[in-house]
Amino acid sequence: MKFDYDVGIIGAGPAGLAAAIYAARGGLSAVCFEKEVHGGQIINSPEVENYPALGKVSGVEFASALYDQATGFGAEVEYEEILSTDLKGEVKVLRSADREWKVRAAILAGGVQRRKLGCPGEDRLLGRGVSYCATCDGAFFTGKTAAVVGGGNTAVEDALYLATLCEKVYLIHRRQGFRATEAELAKLRGNPKVEFVLDATVAEVRGEDKVESLLIRSTTGGPDRELAVSAVFVAVGLIPGNGQFADQLPLTQDGYLIADENCRTALPRVYAAGDARQKTLRQLVTATADGALAASSAVADLMGDAVL
Numbered sequence: 001m002k003f004d005y006d007v008g009i010i011g012a013g014p015a016g017l018a019a020a021i022y023a024a025r026g027g028l029s030a031v032c033f034e035k036e037v038h039g040g041q042i043i044n045s046p047e048v049e050n051y052p053a054l055g056k057v058s059g060v061e062f063a064s065a066l067y068d069q070a071t072g073f074g075a076e077v078e079y080e081e082i083l084s085t086d087l088k089g090e091v092k093v094l095r096s097a098d099r100e101w102k103v104r105a106a107i108l109a110g111g112v113q114r115r116k117l118g119c120p121g122e123d124r125l126l127g128r129g130v131s132y133c134a135t136c137d138g139a140f141f142t143g144k145t146a147a148v149v150g151g152g153n154t155a156v157e158d159a160l161y162l163a164t165l166c167e168k169v170y171l172i173h174r175r176q177g178f179r180a181t182e183a184e185l186a187k188l189r190g191n192p193k194v195e196f197v198l199d200a201t202v203a204e205v206r207g208e209d210k211v212e213s214l215l216i217r218s219t220t221g222g223p224d225r226e227l228a229v230s231a232v233f234v235a236v237g238l239i240p241g242n243g244q245f246a247d248q249l250p251l252t253q254d255g256y257l258i259a260d261e262n263c264r265t266a267l268p269r270v271y272a273a274g275d276a277r278q279k280t281l282r283q284l285v286t287a288t289a290d291g292a293l294a295a296s297s298a299v300a301d302l303m304g305d306a307v308l
Contacts (some may be wrong), residue, residue, distance in 0.1 A: 007295070009032045010082050017032060018070075018287070019271075019273055020075035023185070091104075092106040104269065109290075114234065119204055121207070125210065128210040128211065129205075131234070141145060141230050144167060146166045146229055147170040150173065166193065171188065172288060174200065176198050182265065
């Protein structure tokens with residue numbers, strides 16, 4: 001059987017590119033398939049400062065360096081969207097609209113999409129006060145006023161974290177009830193820096209060059225109000241792009257890929273890496289670590305143990 005590559009990697013974000021580096025260094029031919037721009041969502045971050053030993057760097061700079069490193073080791077990047085796969089057989093088949101690739105192993109690193117508010121100003125001020133990751137960007141707003149939107153554990157945890165940095169934190173939720181656990185909510189209710197804004201949605205993110213305020217709309221017919229904030233952290237959910245694998249691989253109730261500690265899935269020579277897989281922490285450092293683990297597992301499975 002003639003294969004196009006040893007390893008086909010779906011996604012060229014941090015997890016996918018890190019996997020390409022480790023696969024190539026392990027002696028495998030590797031290709032990343034990316035439907036948009038390499039780098040993933042990190043390219044929308046104006047500054048990354050929590051990647052160990054790296055210091056401060058822009059998301060674009062980080063992604064570019066990762067791409068250069070991967071291609072420098074011989075990995076390739078194809079700007080094609082993989083629309084369907086056949087992962088169960090000895091040959092793993094990845095198909096775009098125009099062609100298909102046969103690979104010996106597949107790494108699924110397609111990431112997630114952040115669920116958006118869908119209001120005016122959100123996209124325009126992304127990276128200038130609009131963020132989807134409090135642990136990534138919260139430190140930029142130390143001593144300022146911020147808002148968190150959402151009612152799940154992530155939103156509550158974000159608000160708790162921001163309260164350690166910010167002067168004041170609003171938690172905005174569209175109803176009275178929360179999906180978050182009562183234990184986490186109790187911590188938040190006892191924090192004097194946090195104010196709950198309930199039965200409310202964000203109708204508009206306002207500001208010229210950066211976030212300056214939010215237009216808050218009542219869900220119960222009350223009057224609109226405006227909150228002066230320097231940042232809004234959106235925590236209304238994630239959308240994993242794993243639907244096409246549902247008939248081949250087990251997924252969690254929320255649609256995340258299930259894999260072991262070495263990123264192996266239930267199918268031989270199929271691995272899951274990055275935000276698309278079930279995990280507790282979705283950060284740049286865990287994405288690249290997943291990519292390294294998945295590729296190292298592929299090297300071991302295809303070639304036997306190797307020094308990477």
